[in-house]
Amino acid sequence: MLAYLLLAHDALATPSVGIKPVPSWIVPVTPGGKPPSVKDFSDGYYFSFIDTQVHLEKKTTYQHIIRQIASETGVQNGSEISVVFDPSYEHIDFHKILVWREGKIISIMKASDFKLIPVETDRQRFIYNGSYSASVVLNDIRKGDKIEYAYSITGWNSVFQNKYSNILDFGVYDYVAHKHYAVVAEKSRKLYIKEFNKPPKKTIRKENKSSIYEWDLKDIKNIKYQDYVPSWFDNQPRIQLTEYKNWDEVVKWGLEFYRIPELSGTLKLQIQELKKKANGNRNAYIELASRFVQDEIRYLGIETGENSHRPQSPDDVFRQRYGDCKDKAFLLCALLKANGIDSDPLLVDTNKRSHVSDYLPSPADFNHVVVRVRMADEDKKMKGEKAFIFIDATYSMQGGTASMLHFPAYGTGLLLREGQDDLIPIPLQNSGYLTVEEEFNVPESTAADATGSLVTKTIYFEGEADDFRSQFQQGKVSELEETYLDYYRTNHKHAEWEMADSLEYYDQREANNFSLIERYAMKNPWQYDSTRQKYYFSVFSKLLYDQVISLPNKPRTDPMFLKFPYHLLYTIKILMPGFWTVDEDEWKVKREAYEISFKSEFDKEANAWMLNYEYKTLRDHITPEESDLYKKDIAKLLDNLDHELTKPASAGNGENSKDLSSMILGGVGFFVGLSFMLGFFGIVVFFSIKLVQKLASRFD
Secondary structure (H helix, E strand, O other), X not given: OHHHHHHXXXXXXXXOEEEOOOOOOOOOOOOOOOOOOHHHOXXXXXXXXXXXXXXXXXXXEEEEEEEEEXXXXXXXXXXXXXXXEOOOOOEEEEEEEEEEEOOEXXXXXXXXXXXXXXXXXXXXXOEEOOEEEEEEEOOOOOOOOEEEEEEEEEOOOHHHOOOOEEEEEOOOOOOEEEEEEEEEEEOOOOOEXXXXXXXXXXXXXXXXXXXXXXXXXXXXXOOOOOOOXXXXXXXXXXXXXXOOOOHHHHHHHHHOOOOOOOOOHHHHHHHHHHHHHHOOOHHHHHHHHHHHHHHHOEEOEEOOHHHHOOOOOHHHHHHHXXXXXXXXXXXXXXXXXXXXXXXXXXXXXXXXHHHHHHOOOOHHHOOEEEEEEEOOOOOOOOOHHHHEEEEOOOOOOOOOOHHHOOEOOOOEEEEOOOOOOOOEEOOOEOOOEEEEEEEEEOOOOOOOOOEEEEEEEEEEEOHHHHHHHHHHHHOOHHHHHHHHHHHHHHHOOOOEEEEOOOOEEEEEOOOOEEEEEEEEEEEOOOEEEOOOOEEEEXXXXXXXXOOOOOOOOOOOOOOEEOOOOOEEEEEEEEEOOOOOOOOOEEEEEEOOOEEXXXXXXXXXXXXXXXXXXXXXXXXXXXXXXXHHHHHHHHHHHHOOOEEEEEEEHHHHOOOOOOOOHHHXXXXXXXXXXXXXXXXXXXEEEEEEOOOHHHHHHHHO
């Protein structure tokens, strides 16, 4: 593998840095704007000028940047210049690097100052893109210096066939005094433009054979996001430009890369083997083919040059046994079509999801490739959406038959199919759910050596099973056991915890569920509160608490993220000796974005207090208008997450308690039970501790 990567780098054009004058086509602009307040920038420096200009015919992007060193911290953080480029199709020329001190130039660049360093920022995601960084470390930088530099990158990725699309972003992390964009294009080139969040107005002027588009903005401050916004939400002013007239043009662009060539003999043998195993069952063949690509073709992308968007041939992917999303999708389509199964690549964006429809047509709108497959339908009953399933070939260890396969909630995609001219909706597909039951067996005795038990049973279904199975395969069972034990030690500190037995797990891959059984011993679960003169045992629904977001008590202007889809059925079962009666409580809320329910009841047959929760999300966000109601619903839920079992010290010592009224606490929901125990009569009080403010403060 390493040898291949080295050969891939050697095959690229040798990277180099040129030094040339500023290009003559550059639109002149004078830096402006005001210096910022010290509270509006970080790292000890700020940008007083950022100028970006693009010439479409020359395939060149020019940048002119002025960086102001404002403090000693800025000397440390702002004294290096680094520009990333892809030498397989780009060349970089620097025009100037100047250091200004007290109005005088005190430093000028030399070609020997530059270092070229391979940059593999996506290596941890098993993606190699062949990029390099042209870097220079400046000498003798001091507080108050102004660093000015300009460079051009020439060359476009030929995979886009000379069509331009880009986002011009006016959002900034720190204050920028002046930001300017210019796009120079022949008058005959049609640019489609869309504005987001009120960017500066464009100006268009004609010079000779060119149209010049400009946007200019000064004194730009950071527009903050509120916490917990969805991945698709972007409140920054920006402009999208594209030469793609409609989605039909993007489809035609993509189809050229996914025309299946003649397959080699070795790949044909693999197809024959899959057909033999499927024994004429087309849906079984879909399952076998998808599992082969998902599990036996590992994920790794060599995305240099055109390989950023052009897939490798199915034969190459099969032979080398690795590929990225587009490679694996192409191979899966080839395997399916070889058996007459209708299948097509589908472009999606894992961040924008259904909001990809907010953007103008462009290949840059997408970052992932999956597959849509038509299921076999002998009875001709499958209509519309039900006739298709969607497969993400980058998933591994998926369970279930073909019709049971889980697919992420990508929302919307572009099907690369002849005649397709618009985005298509992607329905939810076997998202799954999980059930968790925690059974606490609390000892009668409050003695320090008294020991109870906890058995936790978790079952993951469908998509939840896929996710957990993948994580489980990558770890050690011993480490997972220690993690789970630490979970209870951290969140139930009132007891001393040890594992009572090894972790049990059952993976039913065909049915696509994964079960875990944890067993713990809890020593000394009863703790004594000298202030109240009571013993107590507390239970906290931490699992559900971790799934919800408690918003601070201030106006909400941004949407709030919801994990979607997500469905949890959670039961806490508390077993106690003796006979019990408790006050029952039950409520449910159903909103457009989520459902929450809670039920407290006493199971006489099991002699157990049952706390039942259900939480289900119905979409991926809460709108700002819904946030106040959401806060109330979550406050109500949090009010029912922390529970405590108490009994008086006299009962713990085996003595009779006669003062019943002293057990009733005003203003707190309570559950009273009479316990008739061998050798003594005791009073036990269940009550919910209202910890809304304490719990919510974690998110403030």
